[in-house]
Amino acid sequence: MGWMKWRGGVAVAVAVTALLLAGAQAIAAKADDPPARRAPGKVTFHKAPSEESPAARERRLKRECKGRPNAGACLGFASR
Known part of the structure; x- marks a missing residue:
C-alpha cells in the first residue's frame, strides 16, 4: 500500500524528466x-x-508540320 502513495510522484518525475531531455536534445x-x-x-x-x-x-x-495533326510541337503550325 505504501507504493500507491508514491505512484503519482513517480509519474510526475518521469514526465518532468522526459520534458527536460527533449529540451536538451x-x-x-x-x-x-x-x-x-x-x-x-x-x-x-x-x-x-x-x-x-x-x-x-x-x-x-x-x-x-504541313499535313500533320495540330498537336504537340505542331500545335498552331499545322494549319498554316
Missing part, C-alpha cells in the same frame, strides 16, 4: 546546425551561337 540539435548559407546568385543562361532564332524556328515548324 533541441538545444544540442541547434548547436550542431551548420552556419546559414547565402542564397545562390541568379542563374543566367547564355545563348549558344548555334541556337536557331525564333523566326527560323517558326519557318522550320511551318515547313515540317
